[in-house]
Amino acid sequence: MSTIPDDPTISFPPDEGRSWWLREALDRPEFMGDDAPALRDDTTADVVILGGGYTGLWTAYQLKRLDPGVDVVVLEQDICGGGPSGRNGGFVSSFWNELSHLSHAVGDAAALRMCQAGEESVQAIGAFCDEHDVDAWFRADGDLGVAASEVQVGAWGDLVIAAERLGLADDFEVLSDDGIRNLVDSPVFRGGVASRYGATVQPARLVRGLRRVAMELGVRIHEGTPVTRFANGSPVVAVTPSGTIRAGAGVIALNAWASHWKQFRRLITVRGSYIALTAPAPELLKEIGWTNGAGLSDYRAALHYVRTTPDGRIAFGVGGMQPNLARSIGPRFAYDEAAIRVAIADLHRMFPSFAGVPIQSAWGGPIDVAGSHLPFFGTLDGGTVHYGLGYTGNGVGPAHLGGRILANRALGRHDEVLGLAIVDAEPMRFPPEPIRSPGALIANHAIRHKDELEDRGEQPNPIVDFVARLPRRLGYNLGP
C-alpha cells in the first residue's frame, strides 16, 4: 500500500552500527570517558538501574544529588547512548504540543503543571551542561511547527486556542506562509506556529556527558551487561550473564525494550524512527534563511522532524514507521533501508536545494509508543521497583523529569513532580496478541499512506482514511 521511493539516484551509506551523533561524540576523549566494564561478580547496591540511556542516567545523577551516599549501579546491555538516547533528533521539548489534549484529559491546572515541569527540565538540561562543562550544543532557540501540505494548515489551532485561554498567547506566534518562509524557506511550507519553548542538543554528547558526570559522582556503570532475569521483591534481583546484583530498589529504564517484558507488553507498542544526515552545506542553509538552532516539525501523523547542526548539516527525521510486526526489537529498528529512502525523498521534497548534497549517514531507533502519547511512571506491586517509559518519541527533555520522579520514588522522598498526571496513572492498554501486532501494522500502513498522499495533494480513499483514523476512534491519542 505504501509507496517506498526506489529512485536509484538516492544513495546513502550502509549501516554504520552507531549513529553519526554517537561516533562524533566517541571521537572525543571527554565523551568516550573512562571504561565501564561488564559486571563480573555478584554484588549489592542500594539502587540498581536497568538501562543506560537518559532515563537511567538522569535517575542515577539525581539520586546522587539527593543523597551522595546512596550506592547506585547502572546496567546497560550495550554502551550508554547505544540506544535511542544516542540516536535521536536532539529536540529537547516539554509537553506544550500536548497542551490542548492534556487540558481535556486532566484539566487546565494539571496540564499547565505538566508543561511547566517539562519546561523546567529543558532549562535544567542547559544548566547541567553549563555546570559540568558538557558541550552538547545546547541551544534554546524555540521550536517551529509547520504545515508542509495543504491539509496540515491550521493543525496548530487547538494549541493556540488552549494557550490563549491559559494566558500564554504570547508564547506561540501563528505565522503566515511568508512568515514561516522568512524563517526557513521551503516551497512546501504553508504557515505554521513559532513556539518560544524548545531547545536542541547533540543527543549523544548529552548522554555521554551525563555518563561522565554520573561516574564522577560515584555511580557504578556496567556496560555490555544485559539483564537476563529480574525479580521484583525485597531485595530486587538483577541477573546478568556474569554476575547478579541484589538491591534495595530497582528502576526500569528500558524504553522500547520493556515491550519484551510481560508487565509492560500491553502498555507500549514499538515504532521505528529514522534519520538521514546531510554533509555540511552552510551556504545552502543560509540561502533558505535557516541560521538559528530552532528545530522544526510538521503535522503529519508520522511526523517529520528536522534540525540543523552548527557545521551546517540538516538532520531529517521521519517518525511513526513500522518495519515489521514489531513483536521484538530487531536490527531493522536500527537501520532500515526502505525507511531511510523515505526520509531522504521527503528531505528533498521539503528542501529541493539539498538534493545535490550527499547523505553522509543514516540510522534509526525504536520508539516506545504509549496509547496516551505521554510517558508514564509508576511502581510495581511490592513497592521496590519503579519504572518510566512510553515517551512516544519525545523523551530527550521528559527523561530528565523522569529521572527526578524515579530518583525521588526510589529514595521514598517527596517532590511535587510525584503529583503530576503522568505518575501512577493507569496507562492505556493495547489489545492482546494475536490482534495487536497485525492490527498495528495495518493501521500504520494506512496512516503512512494517507500522509504520503496528502503530501502530494491527493485524497486517501475512504477505506484508507477509515483505517488510519481507527486508533483515535478507539480512544488512543495516536494517528490522524
Ligand SMILES: Cc1cc2nc3c(=O)[nH]c(=O)nc-3n(C[C@H](O)[C@H](O)[C@H](O)COP(=O)(O)OP(=O)(O)OC[C@H]3O[C@@H](n4cnc5c(N)ncnc54)[C@H](O)[C@@H]3O)c2cc1C
Ligand atoms: C531516531 C529517533 C529520533 C528521536 N528523536 C527525538 C527527538 O528529537 N526528541 C525527543 O525528545 N525524543 C526523540 N526520540 C526519543 C528519545 O530518543 C527517547 O525517548 C529517549 O532517548 C528515551 O531515553 P531512555 O533512557 O528511556 O531510553 P534508551 O535511550 O533507549 O535507553 C534504554 C537502554 O536500555 C538498554 N537495555 C535494553 N534492554 C536491556 C537489558 N535487558 N539489560 C540492560 N540494558 C538494556 C538499551 O540498550 C538502551 O541503551 C527519538 C528516538 C529515535 C529512535
